[in-house]
Amino acid sequence: MVATYDRDGYDPVYVAPGAEERVRSQAERVHDELVLQGLGRGHLEELFAAGDLHCSIHRFDDLTAFHFAVGEFSGLFVSVDSDADLPLATFSGTCKEHL
Numbered sequence: 001m002v003a004t005y006d007r008d009g010y011d012p013v014y015v016a017p018g019a020e021e022r023v024r025s026q027a028e029r030v031h032d033e034l035v036l037q038g039l040g041r042g043h044l045e046e047l048f049a050a051g052d053l054h055c056s057i058h059r060f061d062d063l064t065a066f067h068f069a070v071g072e073f074s075g076l077f078v079s080v081d082s083d084a085d086l087p088l089a090t091f092s093g094t095c096k097e098h099l
Contacts, residue, residue, distance in 0.1 A: 039072050056069075
């Protein structure tokens with residue numbers, strides 16, 4: 001799945017065939033969590049003192065989720081199959097180009 005989001009909701013850009021039901025049942029709660037993570041972005045940047053936070057990753061049995069927070073209330077969410085072998089720097093750079 002690829003989706004942009006803002007304070008008011010999310011906009012699916014791509015949903016993989018077969019993932020539609022998961023998106024319908026989970027998307028609102030995931031959206032709420034992404035907004036909360038965006039609100040905490042400044043805290044993480046201060047805590048790590050390593051510059052701007054570009055992406056967070058959550059790896060699960062069935063998928064790997066990438067969260068690119070642009071501001072407190074907006075960003076990009078991308079999930080891929082957990083067995084996908086992605087070159088992280090290239091992948092995250094490509095995602096950031098679409099923000």
